[in-house]
Amino acid sequence: MEKVGQPDPSGEDERLSRLFRALSDATRRSLLSRLTLGPAKVTDLARPFRMSLPAVSKHLKILEDAGLVSRAVRGRVHRLSLSGEPLRQVEIWLDPFRSYWEATFAGLRRDLSAHPPRAERRRPRGRRLDSGRNGD
């Protein structure tokens, strides 16, 4: 289990917490989905949303702070691109639980139960790079 005695600020827990918190907003998840299609500038990312530009700007900063997007400033244009690596961290955190939910639904999900618990999982073929959620 984790450390429960000390706060341990800015440690591993903190990073994971920031990551999950960044993912806990539908707008932010939508932005990430959009970015799987390729890098984009802030105004383009903001266009589909009803909210103001500063609001989207803040969301992007949160994603950036979580390490999920990186920013390349060229002139006045900020080009955001997806950094998938932190999501790998999520995957890693998730791993010990995988056998748990697979046990719960053993045999019901062919594509998931096909993989041995805790093993390096193969990516199911034919998955599309789109969450299907939100305004995409």
Added chain:
Amino acid sequence: MEKVGQPDPSGEDERLSRLFRALSDATRRSLLSRLTLGPAKVTDLARPFRMSLPAVSKHLKILEDAGLVSRAVRGRVHRLSLSGEPLRQVEIWLDPFRSYWEATFAGLRRDLSAHPPRAERRRPRGRRLDSGRNGD
């Protein structure tokens, strides 16, 4: 701040948001880890933490609301157990991004075919391709 197109309260996005939010706290993640060892009652779950019992109780409620733990009340004892299923939802959400972080490292040649890039197009300096609508 949910929707982009339609107001979809209490929908799929909302469920995912609650899930990620539940995971965004180190105490809650620690509780989940503890529960992989088997069901436990509230007092046992609370013991390792410095915080008060009601605080832990609230955390457990949040996990329960996210569907991550289920509760079986027997007498005055609440027996909490892990429900891995929502974590499978996280996995499913994560899946479209998997090729992305895999491509970040080596072996990207094969995985790049999964990407629809070419938004990468860099326009020559001094030339105005932007017709005023959408730079990409």
Added chain:
DNA sequence: AATATACTTAACCGTTTGGTTTACTATTCA
């Protein structure tokens, strides 16, 4: 019946979050 145990609920409090509007800075265009 009285008391202890296992919890939740309620009320409260400071901080964070997600949004707004109004500046402000920096770059590009005419």
Added chain:
DNA sequence: TGAATAGTAAACCAAACGGTTAAGTATATT
């Protein structure tokens, strides 16, 4: 140079968070 464009920063606000203590509700125990 002046104006438009791309974006952040600041100030503000209501609501949600995460914690506290105190009170309340059931169930066991003696």
